Amino acid sequence: MLITTCGAGFRGAIGHLVSIQLHHTRGARFHVSGLHWNHARHILARIHAALEVSGLPRPSGALTLHIGPAHVKPESNELDLPIALCLLAVAGAIDSNKLATLFSMGELALDGRLLADESNPSRANFTCSSTMVEAGLEINRCLVPMGAETWANRFFPSQLPTFHADHLSEAVDFLQNNIPLPRVPEVTDTCTFTDHWPTPQYDSIADSTGNKEALVLAAAGGHHAFILGPPGSGKTLMARSLAELLPNLTITDRAHLKHMHAMRNEVFHADDRIPFREPHAQSTPASITGAWNALGAMPGELALSHRGVFCMDEFPEFARNAIEALRGPLENGYIDLNRAQGSHRFPAKTLTVATANPCPCGHLTSRNNRCRCTPGTVRKYLSRMTGPLMDRFSIHIETQLDRGPAELSDISALSGKEAIRAISWVRAKKEMLTAPSSLGLDWEPGVKHQLHAWSQQRGVSRRGFESIQHVAETACLIEAWQHQKATESLKISENHMVLATRFRIFDQTEWLDRAFNPQWPQYHTTE
Numbered sequence: 001m002l003i004t005t006c007g008a009g010f011r012g013a014i015g016h017l018v019s020i021q022l023h024h025t026r027g028a029r030f031h032v033s034g035l036h037w038n039h040a041r042h043i044l045a046r047i048h049a050a051l052e053v054s055g056l057p058r059p060s061g062a063l064t065l066h067i068g069p070a071h072v073k074p075e076s077n078e079l080d081l082p083i084a085l086c087l088l089a090v091a092g093a094i095d096s097n098k099l100a101t102l103f104s105m106g107e108l109a110l111d112g113r114l115l116a117d118e119s120n121p122s123r124a125n126f127t128c129s130s131t132m133v134e135a136g137l138e139i140n141r142c143l144v145p146m147g148a149e150t151w152a153n154r155f156f157p158s159q160l161p162t163f164h165a166d167h168l169s170e171a172v173d174f175l176q177n178n179i180p181l182p183r184v185p186e187v188t189d190t191c192t193f194t195d196h197w198p199t200p201q202y203d204s205i206a207d208s209t210g211n212k213e214a215l216v217l218a219a220a221g222g223h224h225a226f227i228l229g230p231p232g233s234g235k236t237l238m239a240r241s242l243a244e245l246l247p248n249l250t251i252t253d254r255a256h257l258k259h260m261h262a263m264r265n266e267v268f269h270a271d272d273r274i275p276f277r278e279p280h281a282q283s284t285p286a287s288i289t290g291a292w293n294a295l296g297a298m299p300g301e302l303a304l305s306h307r308g309v310f311c312m313d314e315f316p317e318f319a320r321n322a323i324e325a326l327r328g329p330l331e332n333g334y335i336d337l338n339r340a341q342g343s344h345r346f347p348a349k350t351l352t353v354a355t356a357n358p359c360p361c362g363h364l365t366s367r368n369n370r371c372r373c374t375p376g377t378v379r380k381y382l383s384r385m386t387g388p389l390m391d392r393f394s395i396h397i398e399t400q401l402d403r404g405p406a407e408l409s410d411i412s413a414l415s416g417k418e419a420i421r422a423i424s425w426v427r428a429k430k431e432m433l434t435a436p437s438s439l440g441l442d443w444e445p446g447v448k449h450q451l452h453a454w455s456q457q458r459g460v461s462r463r464g465f466e467s468i469q470h471v472a473e474t475a476c477l478i479e480a481w482q483h484q485k486a487t488e489s490l491k492i493s494e495n496h497m498v499l500a501t502r503f504r505i506f507d508q509t510e511w512l513d514r515a516f517n518p519q520w521p522q523y524h525t526t527e
């Protein structure tokens with residue numbers, strides 16, 4: 001006979017969703033796996049006392065208890081309740097089918113009362129290592145003691161019916177005899193729209209540059225952006241305004257951020273705005289991606305800008321290994337720290353924006369022809385901005401000191417507040433879909449073929465090709481918001497594709513040719 005149920009185990013301040021399996025056969029022994037035996041002994045001693053005091057049956061026979069995944073090895077007492085329920089199912093007091101889709105947690109007192117360890121401050125804002133979806137569990141209701149509902153909610157952002165039980169026998173009555181228990185009111189964990197930036201800097205960006213639409217696209221689709229331009233052309237202003245455009249943090253995001261800040265002895269206030277982190281160009285890879293120290297895993301700047309903006313000002317000044325360390329996290333949205341001390345995963349769903357001058361002096365692309373760099377130094381400088389990492393930046397923006405009016409799309413006509421609304425809408429649409437990488441929108445006939453031809457001609461990598469598609473999808477969704485179109489009828493048109501390819505200056509070989517051309521000023525007259 002095999003009984004399974006779900007629970008949560010903690011190691012330090014990290015909560016893990018675990019599955020509990022109890023196998024029963026004839027004989028007389030008790031095997032435990034996935035828990036340290038000393039810890040398991042204490043749990044079983046409490047459970048046996050609680051069963052006896054509460055007048056509940058105690059199972060006999062040979063039992064094997066497994067807490068999976070085995071590498072987690074939780075060290076907390078919240079597993080008391082699910083293990084006790086499994087033992088009661090073996091003893092015939094509970095129907096084992098009712099446990100398979102139940103999540104329960106709570107420490108047992110010897111008299112059978114259920115306790116939530118609220119006193120532990122690190123527990124109060126724990127990081128949740130897994131969610132129900134990641135763990136592949138099917139859960140349809142939760143049973144928790146008073147005070148543990150916020151923990152349960154961290155594991156299950158989509159609201160599940162959650163019930164309060166104060167005593168083990170109440171839990172048994174609820175499961176076996178359908179005696180109702182008080183239901184925990186739903187905690188809303190949705191991203192609501194508010195004006196979190198009363199006066200957006202976004203509105204102060206010069207409209208004629210056509211760069212505002214690039215910012216809106218980047219914020220809406222979560223596309224990493226690269227801003228290239230001479231000093232004083234508003235690169236930093238643009239990077240900062242990206243943070244204004246992002247939607248509010250959810251309760252889960254705040255919990256993650258609060259906890260990660262606490263790990264670094266920094267404070268993240270509940271009313272803090274969207275994170276905007278701007279590490280210094282001399283930062284080490286460890287300070288960006290995180291490190292292990294005597295106290296445990298320490299999040300880096302990238303994790304601290306989770307759900308916000310991670311800005312690398314003067315990108316070519318960063319050390320090569322610091323830049324390389326970003327490759328995985330930028331694509332995955334999380335950081336895995338695997339060291340001899342252990343492994344830890346930090347969330348890092350950031351919008352990364354990098355800024356750079358086009359040459360060491362910064363004036364290569366200025367119309368005033370003030371650049372005095374030699375072609376060799378320019379080539380060396382620009383070579384730092386090529387390679388696999390550049391492919392992670394889907395949107396390249398070129399700023400100018402005095403650029404003439406560009407061909408603008410409808411998107412640049414959005415005011416700051418409208419843009420924030422459009423972005424929140426597009427993001428919500430994207431997050432509703434299970435495959436975040438692609439929305440599966442239809443393309444108008446022939447457009448994808450054109451994009452293939454365009455990419456082949458310029459030697460665009462496969463990743464670059466995919467990111468152009470994603471930007472085109474985002475452009476299509478923003479248009480749908482602007483014109484109140486139904487999402488079912490959406491088609492990605494040639495306009496969307498052209499808009500997306502416009503933000504790929506590094507894929508346009510003319511751009512590099514222009515940069516390497518000693519007769520640089522000619523370019524301005526021909527444009």
Ligand SMILES: [Zn+2]
Pocket residue numbers: 359360361362363364371372373
């Ligand atoms: Zn120069």
